[in-house]
Amino acid sequence: MRFLLRLICIGTFSLFLSLIMPWWCLVLVAGVVAFFLPGSNFNAFLSGFLGGGLLWMVMAWKEDVExxxxMSLKIVALFPVDDVNMLIIATGLLGAVAGALGAFTGNSFRQLFIKKKEKSFYS
Structure with missing residues (x-):
């Protein structure tokens, strides 16, 4: 349940902040969300990956349709890509990596402040 909440928060906050901030707001949002909604490192990485990737893929597809x-056909002519859909997938992968690294960093930063229990000799 926390995974879905983290994924939705990353997507919605990044969507609204991307209207007034540059592309790297996704990294900041994913880090802050993963800091305040803790989980395992893999769980945070995966939620950032899916949240950022889906957001950027949907935004690229929306711009392409509008x-x-x-513009997409002109960019496809510049790069060795066969189709516009491959360009949208590549954009989604870039957003996924950015979101995943931000969420992983935020979750790891939170773990710096958690005191580990010292194991007793008898436990």
Whole structure:
């Protein structure tokens, strides 16, 4: 349940902050969300990966549909990509890596402040 909450928070906060901030707001949002909603490192990494990747893929697809692929076709001509859909997937992968690294960093930063229990000789 916390995984879904973290994923939704990363997606929605990043969507709204991307209107007023640069692309790296995804990294900041994923880190802050993973800091305040703790979990395992893999869980935080995966929620950042899916949240950032899905957000950037949907945003790239939305822009592509709104402008009738004019800009996307010009970018496809520059890069060795066969189709506009591959460009959208590549954009999603970039967002996924950025979100995953931000969430992993935020979760790891939280673990710095947690005191580990000392094991007793008798326990």
């Amino acid at each position: 402008v009738d692929s004019i």
